[in-house]
Amino acid sequence: MNRADPRLALVAGEASGDLLASLLLGGLRQRWPQLRAQGIGGPKMIAQGFESWWPQDKLAVFGYVDALRHYREIAGIRRELGDRLLQDKPEVLIGVDAPDFNLGLEERLKAAGVPTVHFVSPSIWAWRGGRIEKIRRSADHVLCLFPFEPQIYERAGIAATYVGHPIADHIPLEVPRAAARAQLGLSDNDTVIALLPGSRRSEIRYIAPSLLAAAMLLARQRPELKFVLPVAPGLRALLDPLIAEHAPGLALQLLDGQSHGALAACDLTLIASGTATLEAALFKRPMVIAYRLHALSWQIMKRLAYQPWVGLPNILLRDFAVPELIQNAATPQAIAAAALEWLDDPVRCEQLARRFTELHHLLRQNTAQRATDAIAQVLGR
Template sequence: MTVTTGPRLGMVAGETSGDLLAGLLLGGLKSRWPDLASFGIGGPRMAEHGFDAWWPHEKLAVRGYVEVLRHYRELVGIRNALGDRLLKERPDAFIGVDAPDFNLGLETRLKSAGIKTVHFISPSIWAWRGKRIEKIRAAADHVLCIFPFEPEIYAKHGIAASYVGHPLADAIPVEVPRAASRVALGLDADVQVVALLPGSRRSEIQYNAPRVLAAAQLMKRERPGLRFVLPAVPSLRSMIDPLVAQYAPGAGVQVLNGMSHQALGACDVTLIASGTATLEAALFKRPMVITYVMHWLTYQLMKRMAYQPWVGLPNILLRDFAVPELLQAEATPDNLARAAFKWLDDPEAGASLVRRFEGLHQQLRCNTAQAATDAIEKVLRA
């Protein structure tokens, strides 16, 4: 097809991180096609670019086998209804943003019906569940990869793919806005600040927040001058505030509505749940302690399928335990507090980590919005 006016794109982005990535992508697409129309499942970052959300992105914010089983009927019902509506609307292409367990099945249905499909954010087939590449082959006409080693993997299996860099590497400044971030949060320049990021899903808050907050309580007791900030998804405030009162009543935790980038820009160290946020922390050049706790059965299943010794994205990309990972039974409040103190007490180690993160930032920074838009335009023209 020849694209003379803005295309009509179906899109699905699950949870907060997917909405952020899709919003950055839509910014590039709208620059190319100002009258572009987009619709499907998304959140507020996508809405800023005129996205029409038929369902809110929070519906897909479920992680882990056990947790997904609890919501299975609802998720399947949404996917079936969405597929029906997209087949009726016949968009020029469909772009699935992350959420592979939801999107790949939907993409397969749409592709078999003649709708062009793009998957943005390659599933981590190099880390676990490598057999999913066959599902990807059936689902996607093109895969947009955010890490430089991924297109070669797809080429070996005859799947079209492009490296487009990571949109967060473009969105996050190379020079960390530390002073401005502290001003935005009302924090003095000379205090030590710990950012608490226990996750953006309900299950993550349930499992991670009590341990992270209890660690903050221990740290505050030992060093009263510390300040703590916790950027929260606004819809989860009603869940987070009681946990703060229960597990960190004396820590003076400043709970923020969103503002995760300001929190990372302002902090000296972060206690952070494994996920996209760890890459954001690395791009902000911040020492971190990665943690994650989930249902024990989910953990056992995922552990057996893992191909690499690392869980956190910064460690996977650097191929080293550059930052500590405290998972499951190791994620005790005392262990988390001790690991955070090590970063605060060893500025040389922190400076060395900053240099490694600077190199990573440059590697991932390549105008993702434009590169992805170029790749999507080729799919539309094919």
């Protein structure tokens, strides 16, 4: 292969990793237009010319119990993927998030002489800090989304670069509210609530019922409210019976994906903890974060946590800027009550939007360019 056209391996799990990796691929292709990128990815990566050898949703698990249930299949995919990459070594392996899958793969390829980059620092500052030793064995370089992370790696002698968050580059500083509403058939005067129960099947099972039931409570109190729910690919069949059970008759507009359109259009979002909460913050939207998972997984996570916040906006602001209703606290009644507090306090919403705007500027760093520069250094190009 021509030295100007590297062959890279990328592995991204679930929808958030697909988005991050697709934005990274855009930057990589600006530098190397003819690069080949192979491994595991989703539809946004494939649209960039990525060659995915397994369906991305095979890696989309939620919590310890779900991971154990699918361990044999996931471990088999990782072994086969590693074998394939070792037979025809890429110039670099880039693991995108999904640390429980990617770090083991990276460790194996690094030991065989393949340079490795881990894109998205695991949340070692929030829980499971002991993973830093695993990261040391696995990654030649860590690309960090948040400004406080490189110091942690520097203290441990691991090369790391703050690259900002690519979603902060992708989401406009000025929210296109009117255009998003027009596209969804909503008027400027509508009060719109977006329901975002997650993009993984297990998240839908654990979190969607509470969000849907909360929406029903809100609709009974305020019939004028409009509700939209972006549905991740392949999850409509799972959602339909939950809607029939927990929100029968609710005037709910289901969207084919379009989570960013929903966030741009809404006045408030009821949302599962995860990357989507950061996206909601970058759209300057008030939110109620809900988080539920298998009871055993929750007990394990709770014991390992280092700080009081779960949602990314609160972690980054180091404050309970938005309410978090976790596990047994995530009842429909509590979610609906927290939603009404936002709807009835426009001054509080404006104050939050100003804080989120400051956060947006902090995270907007032309991530694709910064990450590409760091990867080029790893490649010695």
